[in-house]
Amino acid sequence: MKSEKQQFNVYLTPETVKGMKHRSVDEQLSLSDLVEQVFSAYLSNGQENQGLDSHPKADEATIRLQPMLHVDDMSKAVDFFRQLGATLQNGSRDGDWSLLSFGAAELSLLAHPANPEQNEDKLELNFEYTGALEELEKNLRQAGTSIVRPTGDEGFGYQLQVEGPDGMLIKINQLDPDLYR
Known part of the structure; x- marks a missing residue:
């Protein structure tokens, strides 16, 4: 069963909003799902960020x-x-x-x-x-x-x-x- 969701209003710069919209399309996620993943990764205090890091470490093969x-x-x-x-x-x-x-x-x-x-x-x-x-x-x-x-x-x-x-x-x-x- 899917957990209940609620609206969360934030104010961001137009560049950030545009970047998030583009990223959600690139990741094939809804904007809400992408923001939830980013916030969840941030809240898990540096744990693996579920594949959202577009900048791999210099020694990491991609x-x-x-x-x-x-x-x-x-x-x-x-x-x-x-x-x-x-x-x-x-x-x-x-x-x-x-x-x-x-x-x-x-x-x-x-x-x-x-x-x-x-x-x-x-x-x-x-x-x-x-x-x-x-x-x-x-x-x-x-x-x-x-x-x-x-x-x-x-x-x-x-x-x-x-x-x-x-x-x-x-x-x-x-x-x-x-x-x-």
Whole structure:
């Protein structure tokens, strides 16, 4: 049974209100649920804040969803997504890859056709990993995850390819900005 809730009025700066609204959308929570989580974390006096910390410690590995869409015309695709509100974050020197952001969400574009022989599709499920990719690979192997391609050197850093539970190819990248900027 859900506990009874009551209204709690507070006055905040417009920037804070806007930030909380955006965060609730990013977290896929109602504004009330997000505020309740923040307050509960604060009241639990420094205990784990239920995943709301967007700034991991410097030595903490993080993984971020970064889907990639194969496109035919990069400039046309970038222009389209900019019209939807995207911001261009990065791109490769040769112009075949771009990283766009929509608030906290990201989308990669790649101007190469998908390779069905490698189980690629028009849209790929990619992740960016900030820790040691070899260590993640070791942990995934121990957990029984099917490794499609072990960690390997790529033009943008390193990549590990694994098979998802439904057979989908999942690529986990460790990016090195010095290689593509």
